[in-house]
Structures are given as C-alpha cells and as structure tokens.
Amino acid sequence: MQGTHAVIYLPNLRHNLDIVKKLHPIDTAICLAVKADAYGHGAVAVAREAESWGVDCLGVARVSEARILREAGIGIPILLYSLPMPDELEEALLLNLDLFLGDSELIKSTARKLTDLKARHPDMAANHRANVHLKVDTGMGRIGCQPQEALALARSIEETPELSLRGIATHLPVADGNTQEHRDFTRNQLVLFDQVVNRLSDEGIRPPLVHGLNSAGILEYPEFRCTMVRPGIMAYGYPPGKHQQHLANLLPVMELRTSVSYIKEVPPGRGLSYGHTYVTPDLRRIATLPVGYADGLFRGLSNRIQMTTSQGAAAQVGTICMDQCLLDLGPGGSGEHPGVNRYDQVVIFGPKAFESAQTLAEKLDTIPYEITCAISKRVPRVYRD
Ligand SMILES: Cc1ncc(COP(=O)(O)O)c(C=O)c1O
Missing domain, CATH: 3.20.20.10 (Alanine racemase)
Structure with missing residues (x-):
C-alpha cells in the first residue's frame, strides 16, 4: 500500500x-x-x-x-x-x-x-x-x-x-x-x-x-x-515507563508508514514549510510526504525526528503541516541521485525503524500511549500475520 x-x-x-x-x-x-x-x-x-x-x-x-x-x-x-x-x-x-x-x-x-x-x-x-x-x-x-x-x-x-x-x-x-x-x-x-x-x-x-x-x-x-x-x-x-524497558523483550506492534509524493532540489538559503523553521544550508534534495498532524504526527515533532528510508535515516525538516511534511534526502547536485525515489516507502516509527513510539514520546515529554492513540482514523490499518 x-x-x-x-x-x-x-x-x-x-x-x-x-x-x-x-x-x-x-x-x-x-x-x-x-x-x-x-x-x-x-x-x-x-x-x-x-x-x-x-x-x-x-x-x-x-x-x-x-x-x-x-x-x-x-x-x-x-x-x-x-x-x-x-x-x-x-x-x-x-x-x-x-x-x-x-x-x-x-x-x-x-x-x-x-x-x-x-x-x-x-x-x-x-x-x-x-x-x-x-x-x-x-x-x-x-x-x-x-x-x-x-x-x-x-x-x-x-x-x-x-x-x-x-x-x-x-x-x-x-x-x-x-x-x-x-x-x-x-x-x-x-x-x-x-x-x-x-x-x-x-x-x-x-x-x-x-x-x-x-x-x-x-x-x-x-x-x-x-x-x-x-x-x-x-x-x-x-x-x-522507561524503568521497565529491561524487564521484557516486548515487540512494538504498530509501524507508521508513508510514501514520497514529490521530490525536488532546493537551493541554499531557502525557507521551507510554514514559518520557515528550516532553511536549506546548501543545495538539498527534499521529499514531500503525505503525512501530517491530522494523521497523528504531532507538529511538536517538527525538525526533531529521523525517518527510515531504504537508504537509511533521513531528517524530517520544516514545520509538520496538517497533511504533509518534508524530508531531507541529503545534498542535491548534478548527476544521479541514488537512493530514495518518488513513491518509495518511508517508515516514520515502528519495530525496526530509527524512531519508535517511545522515542517520539520522549521528544514530546509524553508516553507511547499518546503516540499510538493519536494515529487518526483516516490512516488505514493494514494487518500482517
Ligand atoms: C482500569 C485499567 N486497567 C488496565 C489498564 C491498562 O493499563 P496499561 O496500558 O498501563 O497496561 C488501564 C489503562 O489505562 C485501565 O484504565
């Protein structure tokens, strides 16, 4: 999907x-x-x-x-x-x-x-x-x-x-x-x-x-x-709580995924997304993702999380909007852009991702309960056996 x-x-x-x-x-x-x-x-x-x-x-x-x-x-x-x-x-x-x-x-x-x-x-x-x-x-x-x-x-x-x-x-x-x-x-x-x-x-x-x-x-x-x-x-x-981490080998059940909807190269010095909270330091390859705070990705996580791509971790940059956010895919430049392409999957958090509901919760000074509960109704749940 x-x-x-x-x-x-x-x-x-x-x-x-x-x-x-x-x-x-x-x-x-x-x-x-x-x-x-x-x-x-x-x-x-x-x-x-x-x-x-x-x-x-x-x-x-x-x-x-x-x-x-x-x-x-x-x-x-x-x-x-x-x-x-x-x-x-x-x-x-x-x-x-x-x-x-x-x-x-x-x-x-x-x-x-x-x-x-x-x-x-x-x-x-x-x-x-x-x-x-x-x-x-x-x-x-x-x-x-x-x-x-x-x-x-x-x-x-x-x-x-x-x-x-x-x-x-x-x-x-x-x-x-x-x-x-x-x-x-x-x-x-x-x-x-x-x-x-x-x-x-x-x-x-x-x-x-x-x-x-x-x-x-x-x-x-x-x-x-x-x-x-x-x-x-x-x-x-x-x-x-964090004190129970060592007590059992629990496996997170939920993985939140999205896909790249658009990719562009952005020159240095360009402010991105609402409030221009991120400004490109140099030529960057920026992906747009169709996920935002209305899906449960809290705006308070803007510029603070790593998402997991097929090529490893990538930083989310700019303010998380209601329905979209941006991902920094690294330096731009001429020639080939190996790695992440349009429509590729990106994992936001989950059992094998860089972030988990626990790490997101810590960044927001809350508990993982609030992170998984917040994933909104419009996000389809896909069950894997
Ligand atoms: C009465 C009651 N029992 C059990 C639970 C489960 O708690 P936990 O998710 O911390 O295991 C809850 C959750 O809030 C609860 O209200």
Missing part, C-alpha cells in the same frame, strides 16, 4: 501476550485493554486476534466501544473500565458488559435497569444477572469505593438478585515509578487490596476474579497474588 498507513504486526501482539502469560501462573486470566481503538491499533482486529490467542476478557472505556466489538461478533466478556452514564446503562446491560461498580447509587440503578429491561425483553432469561466487579480505590483516586466501604458494598451486591459479583479490582497509579516512594506506595496499595479481599473472603464473599495489575504492575509486581491481570500498553509492545 502507498500513502500513509499503519502496519499492525499481529505476531508481535501474540509475542507480547505470551510474555504476559509467562509472568504469572498459567491459570491467571488476562483482560486486554482494547479501549481507544486498541490504543490506535484497531479494536476489532486486535480483539479477534486476542480472542483466538486465548485472552479471557477485553477492557473498554466506553459503551460505544463495546458495541463495535459485539457487532463484530466478539463474544468473550468485555469489562467497562469507566463508570457507565445513566443513558449508557441500558445498552451496557443489553451488550452483557461486565461493569465496575463502587457505590450504592450505581448498584441500585444497575439492578433497577436490569429489572426494567427484563420486563421489556421477554427473551431475557428471568435469572439473568449483570456481572459486576467491585472497584476499590486504594490510591488511584479516580473511581471506586474506599477500602473500608468494600465489605458493605460487596454484601449489598451479593444481596441484589440482579447482580453477580464476578470480580474485585483496584488500579495502580505509580507502579511504573522506580523511586522508593513509588515502590512503597504501590506495595501499600497491594497490601491494602489484599486485606480487603481477605476480609470479604472471611465473610464468605469470594469473587472469582481478583485483579489489580496493569502493565506496570504485571512487570514490576509479578509476585502479587491475583486471578486476572489487565495489560494494555505492554501488549502493544511498549513498557509503561
């Missing part, structure tokens, strides 16, 4: 999932985050691949994301990582999503909504229950109950015939940090969570899925006892 597209290497996804599996006891379930269009990789294709690999559950952030997966025939459990809005609840239940709950209002409204749905949908089994996971906030500060509220809420879920307590969960905000403070904080969270799980167990409440580890937790705290893990970024080939 010519033009800008993202190649998604499915064998790399499987390789990364194998790593997740090996880090924990064999019967530990895996809930793969496929929210945000599988971090930009294409949720349906990733979900299909993950389902056939043997992933047990998929994590989404919006009911609309789950709808797309169900419409594509994905049948495994889908866990909604955010709280449903009142106007999403009905669809969430019709799609048979697993829900995080952490307050009595949502427990009641979910039960009421299911009762109401059963009255309107006679085909729904009378004993059908909504699968819920009690979310305990041990330090993320986003959603979930306080640890001391967990037992009462778990009891209330157990006493609600419309609900089935399938899991208990927490989330780690600083598991990727390597300071003593971050390590102590995460260990305390895991101890606190363990105490909550044991307290419930002492009362006879034992949800089958106990889960608290995201990619950072999976890599840094594999000793933590749980029955399900929730990887995201590591499945897509990147460690969650």
